Amino acid sequence: xxxxxxxxxxxxxxxxxxxxxxxxxxxxxxxxxxxxxxxxxxxxxxxxxxxxxxxxxxxxxxxxxxxxxxxxxxxxxxxxxxxxxxxxxxx
Amino acid sequence: xxxxxxxxxxxxxxxxxxxxxxxxxxxxxxxxxxxxxxxxxxxxxxxxxxxxxxxxxxxxxxxxxxxxxxxxxxxxxxxxxxxxxxxxxxxxxxxxxxxxxxxxxxxxxxxxxxxxxxxxxxxxxxxxxxxxxxxxxxxx
Numbered sequence: 100x101x102x103x104x105x106x107x108x109x110x111x112x113x114x115x116x117x118x119x120x121x122x123x124x125x126x127x128x129x130x131x132x133x134x135x136x137x138x139x140x141x142x143x144x145x146x147x148x149x150x151x152x153x154x155x156x157x158x159x160x161x162x163x164x165x166x167x168x169x170x171x172x173x174x175x176x177x178x179x180x181x182x183x184x185x186x187x188x189x190x
Numbered sequence: 191x192x193x194x195x196x197x198x199x200x201x202x203x204x205x206x207x208x209x210x211x212x213x214x215x216x217x218x219x220x221x222x223x224x225x226x227x228x229x230x231x232x233x234x235x236x237x238x239x240x241x242x243x244x245x246x247x248x249x250x251x252x253x254x255x256x257x258x259x260x261x262x263x264x265x266x267x268x269x270x271x272x273x274x275x276x277x278x279x280x281x282x283x284x285x286x287x288x289x290x291x292x293x294x295x296x297x298x299x300x301x302x303x304x305x306x307x308x309x310x311x312x313x314x315x316x317x318x319x320x321x322x323x324x325x326x327x328x329x330x
Contacts (some may be wrong), residue, residue: 109291144286152287156245161253163245183249184286184293187235187242189213190269190277 105181113138128170154185192298192314192327194225199329205230206268206302213241218264219255241267266300274303274313284317292318298325
């Protein structure tokens with residue numbers, strides 16, 4: 100099944116410059132594994148011990164997976180996944 | 191160079207003053223260094239020395255900027271008690287976690303110091319590959 104994945108600028112080196120890729124996965128955890136297979140290095144960039152890293156927001160369509168089912172969030176054909184770096188800082 | 195209209199600049203300063211003593215934040219949509227739209231956003235983890243955009247609001251605003259045919263040309267936040275200069279936390283969070291790959295290489299980070307609230311100071315910077323470069327912010 101086809102799911103669109105929007106790749107942020109800092110990860111586009113891994114996707115040969117592509118800003119959007121397609122893949123099939125039943126949930127976010129599986130999506131990370133499939134991205135790793137297609138674009139080695141992706142898993143380490145996105146996750147740490149199976150959890151999505153802090154300061155990385157992943158949205159299914161327009162919803163943050165933290166408010167869905169996190170790494171277990173189910174995906175279906177036609178979904179668009181956006182990987183977006185958080186914006187934070189301060190002193 | 192970042193050009194911002196006087197009324198837009200004032201709205202950004204007012205937002206930062208309203209959030210005092212906590213940090214405030216937002217985004218700047220525009221084209222070719224000219225700000226067309228200021229987004230006054232919430233600090234999801236408010237504190238006097240920290241800000242973090244609320245993820246769903248961040249997504250909505252980024253989408254609105256794209257849908258308006260604009261680019262995200264700037265990100266702003268206040269330093270209520272610090273200089274208008276990127277802190278170590280600002281620099282670390284400008285990169286993808288664990289790397290020095292800039293998250294938003296085309297964005298100018300505007301920092302507003304409120305050390306003297308009667309005279310806020312705004313300065314702009316790019317943060318890339320370990321280097322901080324000042325970009326002039328001009329109120330037009």
